[in-house]
């Protein structure tokens with residue numbers, strides 16, 4: 001069953017910068033997906049920027065050969081005047097990497113961190129305008145005020161939900177879609193990051209379709225992704241000829257070509273339980 005789907009609105013004249021966020025339960029693989037998609041799109045010649053919001057700098061570390069970069073919040077807290085070179089770092093194939101810095105444990109920052117950091121970035125750097133694709137890798141849990149902030153402030157123009165076929169990640173993905181529905185924010189697609197659950201692809205495809213969206217990619221569980229990450233690289237860089245690199249390339253293309261958005265229609269808890277058996 002499909003609900004209203006429509007072409008995403010074009011930008012306000014001139015070149016359209018795709019500004020996407022991938023949401024999902026903590027630990028489901030958002031940073032791996034974001035960094036591999038960033039690398040895949042850079043390989044295709046797109047100018048890509050990735051903006052992470054994680055204390056561990058997970059989003060950028062595999063694009064920078066395992067190097068951690070200072071976060072905008074850290075530098076701001078030191079009260080220093082910040083220059084572009086101190087917060088924007090070029091990684092694999094020119095991907096520009098920025099780390100906002102994570103929430104304080106148990107407190108979060110109600111979205112202020114990312115908004116303040118982006119405003120500052122807009123003043124000192126042209127990356128926000130000079131990109132074909134900006135990927136926001138923000139904590140997806142709805143308890144974090146940051147979930148809504150990038151959408152409310154118009155920083156994000158496309159949203160994707162990442163889940164596996166297990167109940168808890170699907171529950172979180174469904175909750176995120178409830179948040180989108182409340183904000184009037186469209187959903188651009190669902191991505192399955194497999195955990196080898198039984199009948200997983202069919203479950204996530206059915207979930208996506210019942211939401212009114214579609215399954216854009218099924219990313220199989222492959223140890224190579226973690227092996228490359230431990231070495232400080234994306235699979236796109238370290239194992240470019242692997243099958244899994246091909247899956248990320250396909251996903252990158254699907255995102256770059258995507259101009260369809262749907263108003264998500266979240267499932268009931270009962271229906272979610274039925275789906276996951």
Ligand code: SF4
Nearest residue numbers: 103109111113114146
């Ligand atoms: S509230 Fe936001 S900026 Fe703050 S930590 Fe959460 S996502 Fe990041």
